[in-house]
Amino acid sequence: MTGRFDPAVADVRWQARWDEARSFVADTASPKPKTYVLEMFPYPSGRIHIGHVRNYTMGDVLARFRRMQGREVLHPMGWDAFGMPAENAAMERKVHPGEWTRRNISTMRDQLKRLGFALDWSRELATCEPDYYGHEQELFLDLYEAGLVYRKESEVNWDPVDCTVLANEQVIDGKGWRSGAPVERRQLAQWFLKITDFAEDLLQGLGELDNWPDKVKLMQENWIGKSRGLQFRFRLAGTPSGADSVEIFTTRPDTIFGASFVAIAPTHPIAEALANRDPALAEFIAECRKGGTSAAEIETAEKLGHRTSIEAIHPLDPNWRLPVYIANFVLMEYGTGAIFGVPAHDQRDFEFASKYGLPIKRVVAASADEAGQPIVGEAESMDGIAVNSQFLDGLTTEQATAEVIRRAEAGGWGAGSTAYRLRDWGVSRQRYWGTPIPIIHCKACGAVAVPRDQLPVVLPEDVTFDQPGNPLDRHDGWRKVSCPSCGGDALRETDTLDTFVDSSWYFMRFASEPADKPFDRDEVEQWLPVDQYIGGVEHAILHLLYARFWTRALNHLGRLSIAEPFKGLFTQGMVTHETYRAGDGSWLSPDEVRREGDDWIHVESGIPVTLGRVEKMSKSKRNTIDPEPIIARYGADAVRWFMLSDSPPERDLEWSEGGIEGASRFVQRVWRLATTDVSAEGVDEALERKLHKTIAAVTEALDGLQFNKAVAQSYELASAIEKARPSATRLNAIRTLVLLVAPAAPHLAEEAWAALGETTMIVDAPWPEFNPALLVEDQVTLAIQVNGKLRDTLSAPRGLDRGAAEALALASEKVQRLLEGNAPRKVIVVPDRLVNIVA
């Protein structure tokens, strides 16, 4: 057999064969050990992009590799199909979000199939279909009944022109993205999940996730943000009514004698109560509410405060009164929504005190003699020795902290406590294209859960997007229902669930998909936890934390025995590309430019183009590559192979024409080897060793997801085979090479396998074993160093003893020359590796 490998024919042929054989359908009843390989499922945005190709190729190689190793593999695919872009498309193109989404799914499914991924399509799911989200509603009600769901007022971004709620990403420079109107903050009753109940568990659980990147664990740890401190009360004087004390949380109780004011969040109940009697304060609070809810906006605001008429009594000195301010930089969501300000040792407090002329008193110093040093320019926030602090003087920060907590607890005015930065998860979205929240609001009975026999609450399809706002709010046929509890008139909840809820349990549904319930516990536990989860690092916090929470919540309800959903996590790098700019600064796409020598020119005009830096592919920089024409030209295997080559998988991969050409060349090279070998007798011992070393190296590389190393090893073996003389060994090496590349280049491998005379498919072939005895050489190369510098290399039999190695090295002509007749001072011998002569 001769000629080139033709992917156009082979890709289709083998994809059909795998389909017929149901090769990738996972069997839960299989006696084989099970492996669950999962890539983060895609949002059906329209077309597959190159980042998807890289992500799914990595998972696919692992899935095929494990399968060849004799494991029963679950490798499913589905669609994270709810979300805002579908509604945007609906408004812009007058197409229903469902139609737009389902069409995208169909396109993208075809594109994925074109790449020959070993996916179990029988388990495909889309979160926008009632047979998925209906079960999600059931799980939501489970959490609701367990007290893990509650409703409270919360702020949203409100577009006053479009009369609609905006997500943070829809707020640009403080203005609505569509209307351009300045965004306001509005209070709205919304549903929350009590993720904070699990803050400690989620934090502790990170410790068991050995196969997660440290980076991601650290990000989650910071996000949960545990800090230890003191929670205590300031008694208040001069309050008009009600509250006679305010709760404070501090991580620095040791600085309590440095307090010069108390500051309360504008949304704190005390602030609101005071505002009722103080119009100036009410105005100040209203001022604080302007602008969006995004972090960037809150961050840039100037620190402002409003002095109230009340005073706080220092807990350690009844005669000491502190002024109480309402301040915009204090957050109701963290701690208790109130702080005491220590200007000397906190930069924010320092700025605030400087602005309002409050005392700045040093209570921490590097040593006791520096108690009198003034604080100049900025706050000193480091630890040290307590000074000017009565009974704390001389104690370290740590000791002083413990002492204040001890006194607070003894005196009954406070206690050591823990605060978390993590907040409860707001899941209400004022949008149509999401999972309906299965709640009915009745004037008489309040919020009532939809009875389970009425699930799923199906999203109505007959809606229009010609007006702003959520179309569910004006769909009376759907919205108006009778109360399940009293039978009176009631309204459905028209908010839908955050799409992160959809992605918090899809991996369970993949493992088990009964029609009558979300999942079967035993089936799920056959597969979960996911052995290897692969996706972008952009999901390091939210998605992964929510999925971990959801799993723990179900565990808490007794619906699952596992606590962590993802045993192994891998975050892959992005695919990048060069950028190009025309003279006027506008971005040019790769197909608009051409290379001429070292320069780039605009194809159409011939004008030189500036080569920009290599960046993440993005529409705005116009440096994207559509995978489809590339696959059509080079075939699935070359594209897959390139996705694994060159860069380590956790780092960015630069897309280049040269890279895909190189991959394509290798595919043809393997094909040539498999189709042109002449059978011959005899053993080629050197090739045999090389072969077994390669099997060992590729196996280890794939186990560690080091695909680039597996690729390099495959190249080396191919070169060694090409150089070897015909022999039985060579024929076997070719056959093994085909097995080794099969996970990455499966179509080529099947075609080559058949060409080698095999009658079964390579997907069902076992992974090659290596003989450990062949990994060690009889002859080794000894590095000969003089004073740590390489001076010679000598071939020697393996296992040479130290004395013999030393003698060999000293006999070297070069060593003799460098020693100039002197005896070496010392000789270091590393057996079978090197001899270092210290002259």
Place this chain on the structure above:
RNA sequence: GCGGACGUGGCGGAACGGUAGACGCUGAGGACUUAAAAUCCUCUUCCCGUAACGGGAGUGUGGGUUCGAUUCCCACCGUCCGCACCA
């Protein structure tokens, strides 16, 4: 500001504390061919040298530990990422 990662040829990148630059890309030269494509071979870190199976330098910078450091430690410089009025 806090936290983290990274820094190696023209480029992407390899190197259990032990021969730095595997493998790929690019480039140069050659073979095959009427020619081209494809393929194959040789060379490709830098400097000195006609060349050597010569010498020297070299893994961001400066120190340290070690017989020996790309690898471990300290400081600095740079790049990237994450987080942040968090009390």
